[in-house]
Amino acid sequence: MSVHSFAPHPGVVPRARWKATSGGLGVMALALALLAGPLSAQTGSVTGTLVSGETGEPLSNVVVFLDDTDHRATSNNQGRYLILNVPPGEYEVVAQLIGLREERQTVTVTAEEAELVDISMYPQAVELEGMVVTGTAISAQKREVGNSISLVTAEELAFAGAINLEDALRGRALGVSVTGASGTAGAGSDILLRGTNSVNGRNRPLIYIDGVRMPTGTLEDATGEAYEHATFLGSIREEDIERIEVIKGAAASSLYGTDASAGVIQVFTKRGAPGAPRWTMNVNQAIARAGHVGPAIDPTGLRLNDCTRQLTYSIEQGYHYNLDEQGNFIADPGCPASGTWLRDAHVQDYSLSVRGGSEDVTYYASGAYGVTEGIVAPNESEDVNVRANFTFSGFENFKININNFYTRRDIIWIPNGDNAEGLMFNVARGDQGETPDNDDARVLDLTQDQVVNHFNTSANVAWTPTANFRHEVTLGLDYSNSHYITQRPWLFWNNPLGTRTVDIENRRVITLSYASTYLHELTDDLTSTTSVGVQYNQNEHLGNRTDVQGFIGPGDKVLENAADVTNYNEDRNATEGGGFFIQEQFGWKNRFFVNGGVRADTHSSFGENYTRDTRFTIYPKAQATYTVSDHDFWPIWWETFRLRTAYGQSGEAPPANGSVTTFQIGSLADENDLGFIILNLANLGLGPERTREYEAGFDASLFDGILALNGTYYHRKTFDGLIYAAPPPSNGVNESIPQNIGTWDSRGVEIGTDFLIFEGFDSRVSINANYQFIQDKMIDLGSPQFDQFTFNYLNRYRRGQVIPALIGKKMCNPDELGTLPIYTDDENCVLDGVEISNHPDTFFYAPSRPPHEASLGIRATLFNNFIFDVFGVAQMGHWLYDDMAQELAADGLWPPCWPINNAVNAGVAAEDPSLYAQYTAKEIGQCWESESDNEDWMEPADYFRLQSASLSYRLPRDWLPSRFTGATVQFRATNLFMITNFSGLHPDALIRPAQQIGRGNGYILPPARHFSVNLRLNF
């Protein structure tokens, strides 16, 4: 019986498909080389090193052979190979590895000589033979999978230079939207897959690491003074990542069932390979520099860049600085000795990893230490990461993977955001801030220290009793602890007694899964793959927060030093879910695959009536994929063309307390009057929010890999959407409870392309470009009670509108000169010939999430030693409300507004509109203190950002000591420049981006430019 689908290309050994058998061949070859001397008297040999052309990293398990001969070898852990006993002559050396393009070089072998052939290998334009795991029963070749999967490889991460792991995915994975970026060390960004997925549920994707579920979203931020958050994803160190698989919607995530409708991101960490230990040491040093903050017209950068002088304005003098009686600049009280609130922050990072092992046991271990300073002292994040991955393959038919990581993050936050105690709030307001005597340094007396301990361990056991029968069991534990302390010291300006809040949050996620796959050849051309599996997950949260106030005397405090406990809170809750799936796949000639399956799922948050009969809810799936280019008739210049389509459903679990009736205690002082008051009435019919999605797409490569294209269209509809709404009072209790009543849909297009511009002379230049369009629309909020949900910063979910949308009153005459603004509240406002309703919230401005996203990367490898990489991202089509600019303008503190405000004031006082005739109504609306409304500060937030640019140089091998197998120096700059018309601080510096639905801008430090030098040594 043959197993067709595991032999992708003739001569290529599948990498770690079901049995890791090839890794030891290189070791064996080297050993043979030592013993074979007498036998090779009339022959020569071919040897060399195989490296990734993109990173210079050695490649193990590459099959190297001399074409049309039986001479072959496999590269070892150091990327080295050796082919012995080669008769003299001219040969073509061929190197093959799944996922990489086949490489060929000609060599002439001479008797008793060892010919050196080093080969650089590059990714295939369209790669169909590699294995993917996420969304499949156990694993599958890409050519079998009908849904699109976005992959981010270690190579791409190495060039990303991202401020956090979320940012590393920005623009690199189709369907992934990353928003929010700041200059605050430790802050995470927001990830959505294919846009907005839920209203009252979780929008963020599931996160798996090596098959084990992690918490999603943000860590708690206690008192919220920082207005930014760390994320759980921040615990994963980029250098440990082998690849990231992203499945983006219900069409792909059915087998994950409930919880997976927002998609799944699975991180795979590096594993060992047989061979001698291969060490990699990384040393990274960087400077983060904020650059100019705020409007260009203000040289002081809203007093953040330069607090030694105070910019002001008068009609007579124009912009000028306040001077004291001696004619000297007046500095802001509290201005640091450096004259600026911003600093050139030092970022340092050191890591050491080793991978190696024998045929029976392989390992990958790493340790890292880093300190990332924020651009405002004392903000910093000090990170320690330790990882140990082991693979045991020495058992008969068994393979065991053990993965462990521990991360400790110590983050010192600063108070910031739209916050009377925040730094930017007070500094930008000058003497109109909240701090006494405008001494803004006292803001930083409020301290916020968060320590995060994150531990993750998993065991994966694969049993392959026969070549076509495989079972996998995965058991995992993810445990995280956040200890967040906010303290206002004794004599703090805003609370002289002082306060302290200690928030301890523990989360535990348990994953248990089993899956089995059986492959069966029905005919010579037709195969069947049957899969079953069962999963269980438990999420537990234990939280304890205490707020105290009233300290007597200075010094470090603990809770018991305080006079009063002002608040305490304990949370203990847990939910469980699980289910099983059955999937059947048929394959025809390894080019057409169709599969169908169902996931039967249950969850502890379901109401008892929802699954009364079966205890399960069913999520179906169906997929088909057809590699048309495998047919003989297909033109040879169009080497790959695959069509794929997928349909699937998955869900979002309802909140834990939605399906239970709860009471609270009410009592007068008289304890005999104790009473139980109904707090929440169970929704016994409560079920998951369900999403169904169709997608169709293609993968193609043309002209021998010069051009690669892929495209996907999807349409997703969420029904039974979870919305908190009160049932009709005639039901008995009118409290808002989660109900399955909403409907919204989403559609979009994802297009990716790779273009190989030039290849030759040991050089290669390629362009990668991605584009995605997303449109999310609210169909029905489910209850006549709701026409819309209103979130902060003017964001709304309104029936019939794109979500999230910026909606407000609209100015009728924005471009009219010398006129005060007219809003739609005015009866005579006519736009486009249509009279506008007087309703103040009638007008849809734009989505507040970008519907269009694009990225462009250029990578040039020159002479196999220099690598130049440039990567830029763009987000377009969305608007943002600039909370900071609006507030400052309304208070006369936004510098670009000063001339306008003064002119209008003078004109109104003199009843002479000519004094402000040069300004448009829009400008007046924004800047005149008497008129500045929120809507005036809604603006297009399109931007293009040069996210990273790097130049890497691989040191020639003969420069290195013999023990070193490679060394790379990389100079990298990130966030170098931005093109935008957004007038605020930065179009992606969002307030609480990973936590809030409403997207608002302002009072958040813009992301800094990083200039780094990185040295990587392999030995």
Add this chain to the structure above:
Amino acid sequence: MNKTEKRRVALLGLVGIAAGFAIAGCVETRITGVILEEDIYDRNLMVPFVRGINSELHDSMRDFSGVWWYVGSATDDFNNDGLSSSGEEILEYRNYSDRPGDWPWTQIHEAAWAGYYGVTILDDVFGDESPSHPLTARSWLISGWAERMMGELFCESVYTYGPGAGPLMGPNDHFDGSRTVQIDSIMRRSVNAMRNALAVAEAAVASGAAIPDGDVRIFDPQRIAYAAHGGIAQAAMLMGDWDLAVQHAAQVPDDFILYSHSDPVVEQNGWFDVSFQNDDFTLWNTPVHRVFQDDPRAPWIKCGEWRSDTLRTVHGSSGDIRDTGRCDFAVGYGGEFRAESNRMPLYGSLKSEIPGLLTRPDGETGEDADFPMVRGTEMLLIRAEKALMDGDLGQFANLVNQGRAVYGMDPIETPATAGALEYPNALDDAWSILDGERYTLMHLEGRRYADMRRWQHPYIAERHVINTRVSDENGPSRVVYCMPIAQIECDSNPNLTCPGVN
């Protein structure tokens, strides 16, 4: 696939499915910090459980938007009081162009539901004891009272809950949430609940059941039985079943009174809030000020002249505030509405023009003051009304005087004529006397609306009737003596069509 492999596949598939079902049987949500329904099933917790249910009834009355407020606004309870909306708002409801009453609608439903729900829990916990347990009787009483309030205030209702279909509760389609139930049916639901309360309370009395927690105010089965008799009488009268009404009214002692009793969670009594606390509310120039000045059943008092002899109840933790005299500094907000109404002396101007004439309902002196639900004196008036309808003016006067004696009031003379509820009319005919007696006895207790409906009654004050209001763009005025189904129900009930709204 050979046979062994097939067996393996089958076995593993079955193991997987079995494991899935095992998971389904085991998954549970753990939430702490709240009391789950399952925690309630403990006989030692039934007293606080029923106290909580009891508070749901009080909720429907207590708030500033409670039943008392809507009824007061819609009737002569507030007429001419100087408050912005007094005695005028009801006119705006006449064409259902607006659907007020969200608060009483939701709270009355919640109270009625809670009573029925309580009975099911009590039956489960007490088992055979439940049909004779005072707590079960009180729970039925809550539902009965709530149903009565629903029918007194609203023209119709919809339900998805209740103890099940039957002659009194109506057919099954009365529970589908889309069928409106008319006032008579609502009152039948009230009678049904009261009969159950009565049966359980009498069984508890007969069995010598102890009064739970020793709280005679709420859990004394004998008092519950009296209240149930009174409740049946109240509902039967509104159904027009006078024989039933009189039969049960006669079972209630003259001096009996039972209250809703306040919420265990400290909530503001709305009267207290708007009068004593916020100085927004005055009885100045209302009928109780001008017509029934010294009636102890409708006490009021001038600012700075607080007295203690007319207090009905003194409950609460905030202490006696009669001496605080806060009338000098508070600012009312009625003045801004003067131009619109143009008929009422408004509070803001009133204070400046007539200092010291601020009046307040003197019965409500605490934030947790209770609301009377059943009185023996109301039962006497029900019986008196029946006597009047039967033409027995002597018996009518006897019963009226029997009630007045409870308050130490002078008796009335037997009226010479029955008269009619038409205005202007004499104040000494029987119907006018009855009207005034009921008005003062239940003043500001949310009861006036139902009387006006069944009598097709105009206002007492000023002797003008409410349907003299001129027509406007909504058409001719139409007197509506009950409120339409509240907007919140129309908005949230997809099965219900609300005329004029949907």
